[in-house]
Amino acid sequence: MQSDRPLIISSVTDLRAHLADMRSQGSRIAFVPTMGNLHQGHLDLVAHAGERADHTVVSIFVNPMQFGPNEDFDAYPRTLEADSEALAGSACQVIFAPTVREMYPHGVNTEIDVPGLSTILCGHHRPGHFKGVATVVTKLLNIVQPDVAVFGNKDYQQLKVIQTVATDLLLPVEIVGVDTTREPSGLAMSSRNAYLTEDQRALAANLYHSLQTLADAVRRDQGVSTTLRKEKARLSALGFVLDYLEIRNADDLTQSAMEADTVVILVAAKLGQARLIDNVVVQTP
Numbered sequence: 001m002q003s004d005r006p007l008i009i010s011s012v013t014d015l016r017a018h019l020a021d022m023r024s025q026g027s028r029i030a031f032v033p034t035m036g037n038l039h040q041g042h043l044d045l046v047a048h049a050g051e052r053a054d055h056t057v058v059s060i061f062v063n064p065m066q067f068g069p070n071e072d073f074d075a076y077p078r079t080l081e082a083d084s085e086a087l088a089g090s091a092c093q094v095i096f097a098p099t100v101r102e103m104y105p106h107g108v109n110t111e112i113d114v115p116g117l118s119t120i121l122c123g124h125h126r127p128g129h130f131k132g133v134a135t136v137v138t139k140l141l142n143i144v145q146p147d148v149a150v151f152g153n154k155d156y157q158q159l160k161v162i163q164t165v166a167t168d169l170l171l172p173v174e175i176v177g178v179d180t181t182r183e184p185s186g187l188a189m190s191s192r193n194a195y196l197t198e199d200q201r202a203l204a205a206n207l208y209h210s211l212q213t214l215a216d217a218v219r220r221d222q223g224v225s226t227t228l229r230k231e232k233a234r235l236s237a238l239g240f241v242l243d244y245l246e247i248r249n250a251d252d253l254t255q256s257a258m259e260a261d262t263v264v265i266l267v268a269a270k271l272g273q274a275r276l277i278d279n280v281v282v283q284t285p
């Protein structure tokens, strides 16, 4: 094992003891929750976390509670060895890699839910997903008790759900969103891109092109509804099965988008075995 790899801790008790030690030395703690299978997007989150704290913890936990019955929980890649290698030399000093039993020793008797935000967009297509995310993130924040927790803006609705939980439960943590890391083609980096064939991966960049075309229409305030219709038809013709392509208020994801100062254009679509999501945030004129 290389010495610059992070320490791997799998028990809640051991992690708490380690972090108590760090805090007693005056360290500010940053936290990056992940499900592993790390790519450059995650490494960018870790670099960002490292700039905001003295000690960075990355959790790697494939959370069963956020997967639906017909989703890819079993197939989701578990790559702890490669992930710890990827984090070698990064700002991450500790990987928290608990088992399901460690995280849910008594099953799920308490849930965290943000009903309004959790049932629209991805929540409509993945019932229970955000309840699973909100519950596990609250548990992780309670274990790590970081000063700052860093999430990707790619999962925009997830970020809004987590910000709402932190605000409503008065959690003493700063929740930070970091810009999406993209392939040169524009495709947002995601662990689920691994499910794409080479041809599908090239095609997948069209999601970002549609978002950009729509962002232009919003900025010019011209032909937004027509562009939306055309882009939906174009993506469908290319073979995407669209869950949604929508323009929403960037603050609260309500549909009152065109009255908002800032909107977010969000897309979710299946391409082959992969369900892909992406978004861009745009100032209205």
Ligand code: PAF
Pocket: 033, 034, 035, 061, 063, 066, 133, 136, 137, 155, 158
């Ligand atoms: O974005 C993810 O990888 C997951 O939803 C998260 C935040 C780690 C919770 O399991």
